[in-house]
Amino acid sequence: MTGGGGFIGSHLVERLLSDGHAVTVLDNFSTGRNENLEAVHSDGRLTVVRADISGIDEIQSHFQDVEWTFHLAGLADIVPSIQRPLDYHRANVDGTVAVLEAARKAGVKRFVYAASSSCYGIPDLYPTPETAPIRPQYPYALSKHLGEQCVLHWGRVYRLPVVSLRLFNVYGPRSRTSGAYGAVFGVFLAILHSSKTSSMLLSKLRTPMSPRRYSMWGPDKHTA
Ligand SMILES: NC(=O)c1ccc[n+]([C@@H]2O[C@H](COP(=O)([O-])OP(=O)(O)OC[C@H]3O[C@@H](n4cnc5c(N)ncnc54)[C@H](O)[C@@H]3O)[C@@H](O)[C@H]2O)c1
Numbered sequence: 001m002t003g004g005g006g007f008i009g010s011h012l013v014e015r016l017l018s019d020g021h022a023v024t025v026l027d028n029f030s031t032g033r034n035e036n037l038e039a040v041h042s043d044g045r046l047t048v049v050r051a052d053i054s055g056i057d058e059i060q061s062h063f064q065d066v067e068w069t070f071h072l073a074g075l076a077d078i079v080p081s082i083q084r085p086l087d088y089h090r091a092n093v094d095g096t097v098a099v100l101e102a103a104r105k106a107g108v109k110r111f112v113y114a115a116s117s118s119c120y121g122i123p124d125l126y127p128t129p130e131t132a133p134i135r136p137q138y139p140y141a142l143s144k145h146l147g148e149q150c151v152l153h154w155g156r157v158y159r160l161p162v163v164s165l166r167l168f169n170v171y172g173p174r175s176r177t178s179g180a181y182g183a184v185f186g187v188f189l190a191i192l193h194s195s196k197t198s199s200m201l202l203s204k205l206r207t208p209m210s211p212r213r214y215s216m217w218g219p220d221k222h223t224a
Pocket residue numbers: 002003004005006007008009026027028029030031032033051052053054071072073074075076091095114115116117144166167168169170171183
């Protein structure tokens with residue numbers, strides 16, 4: 001798994017280990033944290049390799065005997081992507097191509113890519129269907145979409161068995177909560193867990209942002 005030291009990846013690592021699988025994590029820990037893997041770090045079936053995915057020579061050997069690849073590594077914040085588009089292209093596009101090549105050469109049986117719903121921009125429809133027009137609005141969204149195009153291309157040209165999942169805002173423990181760079185749900189959760197919970201949340205919600213209505217969806221019902 002690439003990006004196994006990150007928010008989503010670390011949860012997936014825990015799940016795979018608890019299902020009895022051996023897991024190798026490739027992560028440069030640029031935004032990931034060792035603490036995210038604290039609960040499983042002594043598990044003998046877990047190998048953690050500090051490596052940058054964009055260097056194929058650095059990562060290729062770790063794909064030996066790998067059956068499934070979960071590709072979650074990437075730069076995932078929006079605001080810095082506007083400031084540093086080249087870094088985002090390198091990690092999310094070049095990095096994805098390097099991981100695809102390593103997986104192809106190793107003959108993996110399944111390649112799962114964490115794509116992003118940001119490819120839809122501001123959609124016309126909620127809930128947004130997969131067929132909605134693609135309109136990336138900032139370099140992060142563009143880089144994730146280009147990464148997805150590469151994944152699907154490797155699927156077509158090389159018959160690599162690929163799946164691309166366009167994740168929407170994922171939330172839960174370990175999500176980043178830092179100010180303008182944090183994921184929106186992480187920021188909401190941090191406010192909820194703070195000591196001044198209700199007054200801060202209410203003041204945030206009363207701040208005029210835009211005339212649009214915002215909907216939040218749970219697994220089976222409208223939650224807010
Ligand atoms: N969190 C969300 O709501 C969301 C939504 C849509 C898509 N995604 C995608 O899911 C994936 C995981 O997101 P997350 O929220 O867990 O982010 P995260 O920042 O917590 O995890 C990303 C991980 O990738 C690692 N990484 C970054 N660049 C790397 C590189 N060049 N080489 C090796 N490792 C590198 C980071 O150190 C980190 O551990 C990302 O690809 C993101 O684009 C996330």
